[in-house]
Amino acid sequence: MVVFDLAHDNRGQSHHFMPHYAAWFAPTQVAAKIAPALTTFMSTSQPAPLRRIAHLDMDAFYASVELLRYPQLKGLPVVIGGGRRRQDEDLTAAQGERTPDKIPVAEFPRLQGYSGRGVITTATYAARQFGVGSAMGLMKAAKLCPDAILLPVDFAAYRHYSHTFKTIIQEIAPLVENRGIDEVYIDFTQVPGGQREGGRVLARLIQKSIFDATGLTCSVGVAPNKLLAKMASEFNKPNGIAIVFEDDLQTKIWPLACRKINGIGPRADEKLQQLGIRTIGELAQQDVGWLIDHFGQKTGAWMFDAAHGIDARPVVLESEPVSISRETTFERDLHAVRDKAELGAIFTRLCEQVAQDLKRQGYVGKTIGIKLRYDDFKSVTRELTLPDHTYDAATIRRNAGLCLKRAPLQQRLRLLGVRVGSLIPLAEHQAGLRKGPLRAPLQTAMDLAT
DNA sequence: TCTGGGGTCCTAGGACCC
DNA sequence: TCTGGGGTCCTAGGACCC
Numbered sequence: 274m275v276v277f278d279l280a281h282d283n284r285g286q287s288h289h290f291m292p293h294y295a296a297w298f299a300p301t302q303v304a305a306k307i308a309p310a311l312t313t314f315m316s317t318s319q320p321a322p323l324r325r326i327a328h329l330d331m332d333a334f335y336a337s338v339e340l341l342r343y344p345q346l347k348g349l350p351v352v353i354g355g356g357r358r359r360q361d362e363d364l365t366a367a368q369g370e371r372t373p374d375k376i377p378v379a380e381f382p383r384l385q386g387y388s389g390r391g392v393i394t395t396a397t398y399a400a401r402q403f404g405v406g407s408a409m410g411l412m413k414a415a416k417l418c419p420d421a422i423l424l425p426v427d428f429a430a431y432r433h434y435s436h437t438f439k440t441i442i443q444e445i446a447p448l449v450e451n452r453g454i455d456e457v458y459i460d461f462t463q464v465p466g467g468q469r470e471g472g473r474v475l476a477r478l479i480q481k482s483i484f485d486a487t488g489l490t491c492s493v494g495v496a497p498n499k500l501l502a503k504m505a506s507e508f509n510k511p512n513g514i515a516i517v518f519e520d521d522l523q524t525k526i527w528p529l530a531c532r533k534i535n536g537i538g539p540r541a542d543e544k545l546q547q548l549g550i551r552t553i554g555e556l557a558q559q560d561v562g563w564l565i566d567h568f569g570q571k572t573g574a575w576m577f578d579a580a581h582g583i584d585a586r587p588v589v590l591e592s593e594p595v596s597i598s599r600e601t602t603f604e605r606d607l608h609a610v611r612d613k614a615e616l617g618a619i620f621t622r623l624c625e626q627v628a629q630d631l632k633r634q635g636y637v638g639k640t641i642g643i644k645l646r647y648d649d650f651k652s653v654t655r656e657l658t659l660p661d662h663t664y665d666a667a668t669i670r671r672n673a674g675l676c677l678k679r680a681p682l683q684q685r686l687r688l689l690g691v692r693v694g695s696l697i698p699l700a701e702h703q704a705g706l707r708k709g710p711l712r713a714p715l716q717t718a719m720d721l722a723t
Numbered sequence: 724t725c726t727g728g729g730g731t732c733c734t735a736g737g738a739c740c741c
Numbered sequence: 742t743c744t745g746g747g748g749t750c751c752t753a754g755g756a757c758c759c
Contacts, residue, residue, distance in 0.1 A: 453759040
């Protein structure tokens with residue numbers, strides 16, 4: 274393999290790159306000088322690298338992080354979720370002077386006797402044996418498996434481990450796209466070693482590096498694109514690697530249920546089944562036009578491509594948030610009139626939290642919205658757009674209040690949410706404000722001149 | 724005793740402007 | 742007086758994902 278040493282990139286770091294990599298990452302002057310030579314070189318002696326995209330998915334992430342702290346729970350039925358304060362306090366009290374790993378199993382809170390509206394976020398395999406699983410109500414789970422240990426969700430801990438494993442990946446392969454707390458896409462195409470055994474060698478290196486640093490395992494799929502990589506990462510869970518090439522489409526992808534395609538959810542799947550389509554292979558046999566007739570231009574065309582393993586989406590390194598929101602389900606259903614004071618207090622607190630989130634993350638938004646969920650679980654949203662961006666809690670509260678007035682309030686409510694959308698970075702907004710007063714007179718002068 | 728919280732993207736209709 | 746498209750913004754709902 275030919276390696277060019279480009280000495281230093283614009284962050285002052287030293288790297289070795291394969292030639293075609295240079296055009297992307299070298300300082301412009303260097304790239305300009307070597308580009309013609311590279312083009313000749315590539316066209317004569319270097320075959321284009323295969324596009325190799327990896328999807329990495331942490332195995333039972335929340336439960337695994339909890340087991341690092343409480344190894345004595347390994348193999349036992351554990352569910353994580355709820356968030357009733359009682360569990361936190363029980364556990365804190367139970368800890369006392371002991372380190373977490375020394376707390377006897379008998380002292381952990383059980384599902385039995387749980388009351389409240391929480392749902393399961395994660396269940397260990399031992400717990401799943403009893404038929405409990407993600408999104409199930411905790412009270413229902415308590416009936417199925419009363420002896421299961423119930424741990425409160427600890428997002429601070431999960432975020433910490435999330436940051437750790439993502440940093441490790443980034444040091445090995447710099448092109449990483451975040452997909453929530455426990456998943457990433459990685460572009461292997463230009464990474465040294467990324468082509469070896471179709472990506473298996475690099476996947477193994479990343480897996481081992483994460484395990485050595487954290488004790489956590491993950492599963493990796495490497496394929497020509499994100500769509501196939503995402504499916505592949507599920508093939509050999511847990512702690513597995515799966516390599517998929519274009520030629521594997523018919524043997525490895527087509528036998529799978531349509532629901533395995535990321536983007537086909539319960540509704541689309543049901544509709545497909547009604548049309549007699551169950552597998553991706555069957556989906557692939559359909560006519561594009563026919564799919565468009567049933568699912569619309571965009572979805573139909575997308576489904577057709579997906580079934581044929583086609584997906585050109587790039588790995589996206591950074592993206593700006595579109596909206597920031599807070600919502601809460603009440604302990605008991607509340608009525609807009611009879612529980613006005615309680616509801617008002619919650620409403621104000623949600624607005625303050627959103628305002629705080631905006632400030633902390635450095636954004637301002639100009640669309641203020643609310644979400645209501647009624648006791649029959651039906652939801653409505655109302656929103657309005659302000660003339661200017663804001664992160665001010667009182668402004669958000671006032672306008673969210675106007676939204677609330679436009680919603681039906683006869684029925685009792687189970688959830689209230691507040692959202693701020695149409696976000697722009699605070700810095701951008703402030704720069705705009707400084708320019709604002711200057712621009713108006715200039716505009717006028719120009720208008721007069723023309 | 725049903726069903727959390729934080730997001731993104733798409734659709735579709737209406738307003739409004741050119 | 743009637744009749745156009747196209748583009749953008751706004752709003753409400755819904756599917757989907759982690």
